[in-house]
Amino acid sequence: MSDVDLRKLRYFVAVAEHLHFGRAAERLFIAQPVLSRQIRALEEELGARLFARDRRGTALTAAGEQLLIDAEPLLAAAEALQRRVIRAAEGTRTFTVGFMPGLMVTGAVRALTERHPGLTVDLVRTNWDDQVEVVHDGRVDVSVIRLPVEPRGLAIRPLYSEPRVVALPADHRLAGKEAVAVTDLADEHLLQDPALVPEWTAVASELRTDRPAVPVFHSVEEKLEHVAAGLGIIFLPLSVMTFYTRPDIAYLPVPDLAPNQVSLAWSAQRPVPLAEEFADLAVQ
Structure with missing residues (x-):
């Protein structure tokens, strides 16, 4: 297999994000036939089909999904390398x-x-x-x-290290307390990976039956919006609490929770x- 061309990799990521060759070509400012040829060439270089195309649209194959996972950090590393070289050249x-x-x-x-x-x-x-x-x-x-x-x-x-607190809706039954124990929260729905809170995992009611899917959030703000809506709780380090104070959320110390x-x-x-x-x- 030949070395992977970063330009083709960027073209692949554009198509993978849009799942549409026409829109990806517009974003890349190239003609769609050129983009299609580059993707076919990449597939030949890798020896794997990356996209499944039919009348319903374009979808990633299993190989395409894996390449997308690996391609984004590789492209970011290439951009970082370029920045470091340019800065070194500029002194x-x-x-x-x-x-x-x-x-x-x-x-x-x-x-x-x-x-x-x-x-x-x-x-x-x-x-x-x-x-x-x-x-x-x-x-x-x-x-x-x-x-x-x-x-x-x-x-x-x-x-x-710093203590962790629990974030609850402001109208939660425990919101008025000065502190809570992990066992007080055993019946709550956790909006983060349970593996990050082993003390809660040991007592959680929802983990005694079918393990619920772990929601994927990309920011603290997203998590707190879900908490404020009454959809569950999260545990946060103390410094995050002080950074994200809001009237619709109550933060309570959890003394028996290991610090972060x-x-x-x-x-x-x-x-x-x-x-x-x-x-x-x-x-x-």
């Missing part, structure tokens, strides 16, 4: 920091730039689903993360200058 020193909602990195960033005049620090907001992905694909040099994560390929430095560990992660596969120094500053 620009940069350091990029990823951070999760609720986590403040201002103090460490200021301290780093004071130590290194001329250094440009960029900030990238991340979420649960990409907090380490941005490290692997090179979009950031370091990422302030919340555990647990898959540690393979990462250097991880613990920074601090905040850490700094960077690639163990390539040199990351200033990572250790930034970690020292973040701890301080």
Whole structure:
């Protein structure tokens, strides 16, 4: 098999996102026949059919679904590589920091730039689903993360831990309490992966029968909208609570819930200058 052409990969992602060759061609500013030929060439290079096309429309095959999963971080890594090379050619020193909602990195960033005049620090907001992905694909040099994560390929430095709270609708029967125990929440519906809250999992009523599907949310805001609508509860680190105060949601301490560990992660596969120094500053 020949090396994968990144241009063809970008064409594939466009078609996969639109599931329509015409609209994808318009977005890419190329003719549809050209796009079709490029996709056929990619399929030949990979030795797999990526799209199933019939009168009803266009759909991804199993091979296409797998390629889409792998293609997006690969393209992001290629773009990050290009940015780093261009900045190096321009003589620009940069350091990029990823951070999760609720986590403040201002103090460490200021301290780093004071130590290194001329250094440009960029900030990238991340979420649960990409907090380490941005490290692997090179979009950031370091990422302030919340555990647990898959540690393979990462250097991880613990920074601090913080308590977690439960988010409930403001009119919930427990909303007026000063604190609750995990057992008080055993009959609630959890709007996040139960594996992230083993204390709740051990007592949860809904897990004694059929395990419910874990909803997929891409932001804290989405989760809180569902909580406010009375569709379930979520557990959040304390700093996220202070960042997202709203009148239709009550936050209560859960003393018997293990705290959330905040850490700094960077690639163990390539040199990351200033990572250790930034970690020292973040701890301080």
